[in-house]
Amino acid sequence: MRMARIAHPSGVAFVVIDGEGDGSHDIDNLVAKEIVDHPFGTPEYTGREWPLGQTRLLAPILPSKVVAVGRNYADHAAELGNAVPDEPLIFLKPSTSVIGPGAPILIPPSSQRVEFEGELAVVIGRPCRDVSAENAKSVILGYTVANDVTARDLQRADVQFTRGKSFDSFCPLGPWIETELDPSDLSVVTELDEELMQDGRTSDMVHTVAHQIEFISAIMTLLPGDVILTGTPAGVGRMLAGQTVSVTVEGIGTLTNPVQAR
CATH class of the missing domain: 3.90.850.10 (Fumarylacetoacetase-like, C-terminal domain)
Structure with a gap:
């Protein structure tokens, strides 16, 4: 499973990435599916999703250290x-x-x-x-x-x-x-x-x-x-x-x- 953090048209979200590709040249083939709250534990989906090309990938996590x-x-x-x-x-x-x-x-x-x-x-x-x-x-x-x-x-x-x-x-x-x-x-x-x-x-x-x-x-x-x-x-x-x-x-x-x- 690929989990990411994105900026989308209405805010920022943790998402699961569906589709094939490494994210460098093929983002149009990938879909970002929003998950609830955070990426820890079994993900629960909100039902919202975006083509990855319509979002911006952020650092996938904000660590304490x-x-x-x-x-x-x-x-x-x-x-x-x-x-x-x-x-x-x-x-x-x-x-x-x-x-x-x-x-x-x-x-x-x-x-x-x-x-x-x-x-x-x-x-x-x-x-x-x-x-x-x-x-x-x-x-x-x-x-x-x-x-x-x-x-x-x-x-x-x-x-x-x-x-x-x-x-x-x-x-x-x-x-x-x-x-x-x-x-x-x-x-x-x-x-x-x-x-x-x-x-x-x-x-x-x-x-x-x-x-x-x-x-x-x-x-x-x-x-x-x-x-x-x-x-x-x-x-x-x-x-x-x-x-x-x-x-x-x-x-x-x-x-x-x-x-x-x-």
């Missing part, structure tokens, strides 16, 4: 000259960094090197703490596509990650949440102006999705709608104003955002 896992692909750690950590290396991105498909990534004037990082993202479905890896699947609502945008020069200058990862618009999510997916071996591809930049697979993760949830939930309570960014494969690179970046995760779809100067 985004927990990201760094250096979770050995090839990415190597390209930045970093060691692979024994345990998940986590950091937080603020909820205010979240944007949806088509919204611009804004290059702040304080950075000269803003980079893309295409990733699989996990959306939490219920409040949880101290979740074992064996039970991790039970707390997952579904999966979406993410771009962990990073001001690399500021990250390196500060040593820690907060400033370089936290600017408004630095966490695109979308196009929707796929609830029925095996995350163990999916293609993760990033294109910049239609040029292939990243081409990895989630099977190359150092720490699996289940291990990440076990590790993070031992530290902090996860709430419905919270998002975990699971790491990026090699091939990260600089984005410039005027360019367009697209991240595609197999089994979910494509997340595309233009890049603009702030």
